[in-house]
Amino acid sequence: MITALLALDIGGSTSRATLVDMAGNCLGQGKSRGGNPGSNPPDQAAAAIIAAAEAAVADAGVPLNIVVALLAMAGPNVNAARTRIEAAFRALGLSGPLVFSGDLNALLPSVTAATSGYCVVCGTGAGAVRVRDGEIERVADAAGWLLGDLGSGYWLGHQAAIAITAALEGRGPETALTKAILGALDIPLTGERAFDGRPLPLRLLIDAIYAMPPIELAKFAPLVIANRDDAVAAGLLAQSERYLLADFQQVFNPGMPGPVVLAGGIAAHLTGLPAAIAQVMRTAGHEPDIRLSGDGSVGAAVLALRHQGVTVDEAMLIAIAASVKARAAKAITPA
Template sequence: MTTALLAIDVGGSTSRATLVDHAGNCLGQGRNRGGNPGSNPPDLANAAIVAAVEAAIADAALPGLTIELALLAMAGPKFKAVQDQLETALKALGLTGPVVFTGDLQAMVASVTAATNGYCIVCGTGAGAVRLRDNELDAVIDAAGWLLGDAGSGYWLGHQAARAVTADLEGRGEKTALTSAILGDMGIELNDDRLPDGRPVPYRHFVDTIYAMRPIELARFAPMVIANRTDPVAARLLAQAEDYLVQDFSMVFDRELAGPVVLGGGIVAHLSGLQSRISEIMRGAGQVPDIRLVQDGSVGAVVLALRSAKVTVDEAMVQSVITSIAAHGLRARA
């Protein structure tokens, strides 16, 4: 019989489950679509998380596997009904211990450092910033979900891009390369045909398609904003996203609290001036900038799961987890 810890990195677009032993060795991994109930229908969110766990268990292929503890690193609001359903489902898969919930920004920090003081800025499907003090959340800005916040996030970029395309098609906004890029991605022909009411046919097709999507799916347009960053409209959106994140950091930054600044999420690396602007704020407070980019947020979920199981995690352990997960991924692709 093998006892494992289960760490689940739950995002708005992707859920990743990792099984590890108490030394942080990766035993199995699985992934599925977004499992965040704040940005996905609760039933679909639960199903995605469970499917990712099932894939991790199948990948581990260990007879008699029991799961001592499950930790979920998740952005945004938590829903009690979803938690209860998820706990029942995980117990059916071999969970014998508790289900622990923590924030995705805490997991981001733990993905690159064992430091218990510091900062994290995340910009993926969602966005926000936190300050950690003695391994506890000391301040949080934004990370409020797509409906109420996440300014500068992948969702925000996609939403703003869709609004720009709508304005372009109707002739009340600036021409932008995002129009052809996004319509092409959606399979909508860009032409000059008009409806009886005078509106462009592509406009009507675009609007109908957008309203048939779940709101969070607008994040799919963010990569097109990045790919067309020389377009004036796209450039302004990226600049505004960067401004939002700098503002978030400024609000959580404490000039008396030194520590690394961790940047995570699929969008953050494409905000070209972000690191230099953060460095400027830190230097102005007399601190030496230590900015680290997260490559794999699931590492932090594992680190937090280990800590929840009373395992002492130092810098060497964090590096060991990073190495083990990367090696497992390479074996899986071989």
């Protein structure tokens, strides 16, 4: 029986499980839908987490003694589903503890062996953290879509929907986002009126938006990015950058130079953000070290190894990342 560590990177839209041995070699991987209990119903979130773990164990294909299961999870604590998750993991071979960690903890170790630095994340959610000696010391935002996540993918999608509502009513500027988002929802842009006197496209938009879980508004964020030459879209992206810069400034300690990791699917498209962060660091007398995050699965695996007392240096981190990447490539290679 092989000794293994189960590491889960759990976000609002995707949950990924990775099994590694004590040397960081990837033994199996699994993927499911989002398991963030703040943006998914608790039972659905738990089911997604369990499904990802089951897929990883099936991918490993050998009996395992799982000595720890570490969940790097977005959203509020999933205590309500902890018993269900633990029971499922025990059935998969978990003999050790079930450990919960914030998903932001996995960002720094996804790309560097440094245990102190900063993470600025803009994906479905958004915020910034200062990490010292492997522990989060300060947080700005990252409070979820109901309480914050300003500048996030959800925020961009929500604001885009608000903007096209105003445009369709004639109380806001015209925008290319109207055609883009209505097209994504299969709503024709016509001049007809609905039963309530509204433009028919607006009536159908309202119905479509209220029929979806709120967090799914994040799916409009790529349309904002794709239409960044539009004045309304450009304004939303600029505001997103301002929010994320403010988050970084709130957690930045002039006595701690970095590195700074930018993470999340939106962060790479906030093209002015790295330069703005670099200016803050230069003003404090530091040479900026700003990096795009690596695979969150790698960061979660590093956290699981550290929990077991393993010191992960740069060479080992590179090896873990290569092993995870190779396993993923093998999984998608046609037979």
